[in-house]
Amino acid sequence: MKLPSVFLIVTLALTSVEACASYKHCWCLRNDIEYQGKIQSNIAWDDDTTKACQANGGGGVTGYYGQNFKECYRYVKRTWRLDGAIDNCDWNKHCIAAGKAAGVNAYGVCRDKISGFHVSQNHHSTSTTH
Numbered sequence: 553m554k555l556p557s558v559f560l561i562v563t564l565a566l567t568s569v570e571a572c573a574s575y576k577h578c579w580c581l582r583n584d585i586e587y588q589g590k591i592q593s594n595i596a597w598d599d600d601t602t603k604a605c606q607a608n609g610g611g612g613v614t615g616y617y618g619q620n621f622k623e624c625y626r627y628v629k630r631t632w633r634l635d636g637a638i639d640n641c642d643w644n645k646h647c648i649a650a651g652k653a654a655g656v657n658a659y660g661v662c663r664d665k666i667s668g669f670h671v672s673q674n675h676h677s678t679s680t681t682h
Contacts, residue, residue, distance in 0.1 A: 571641065572639055572640060572641035572642075573639075573640055573665050574637035574638065574639060574640075574665070574666050575637055575638050575640055575643075575662035575663060575664055575665050575666065576625060576626070576627040576637055576638070576663075576664035576666060577617055577623045577624070577625055577638075577662060577663045577664050578601075578604075578605075578623060578624050578638045578640065578643045578660055578661065578662035578663075579596055579601045579619075579621060579622065579623045579624065579660070579661060579662075580596070580597050580600035580601045580604050580646075580647035580650060580651070580658050580659070580660050580661075581593075581594050581595060581596055581597065581647070581658060581659055581660070581661060582595050582597045582600065582651055582656050582657065582658045583595075583656070583657040583658070583659070584656070584657055585656055596619075596621035596622075597621075597651075597658065598621060598622040599650070599654075600647055600650035600651055600654070600658050601614060601621070601622045601623065601624055601647075602614045602622060602624075603646070603650040603653075604624065604643060604646035604647045604649075604650050604660065605624030605626075607646045607649070607650075608624065608626070608638060608642060608643060608646050609642075611626050611628070611636060612624040612625065612626040612638065613625050613626070624638060624643075626638050627666065637666050638662060640660065640661075640662045643660040643662060644659055644660040645660075646660065647659050647660035648660075
């Protein structure tokens, strides 16, 4: 196998692994709905966010975190294993399901990406912060 082929395979493998990531804040959006008297897309939808947050394995807290719409927040910083946060691929599936149950098209988006793994130094306790 030639060297450029190896680089291509490694690059494809890395991009497929990085497609899903962990985030602290996520919310659901609806498309093609009547909102404020006209058909609109990319509208944050609090009911879908609340349902997706509950369905997303627990530990998430729905609230207003600096935005004018509800978000699901989940983050637990751990010392020696993966941090507890929201997987954006799973989140998107929960938003799609919440929208489908309401008969609309929906999807999920997230912010505040985390690295997911770290070695903590001199931290004596772990806690969830908001």
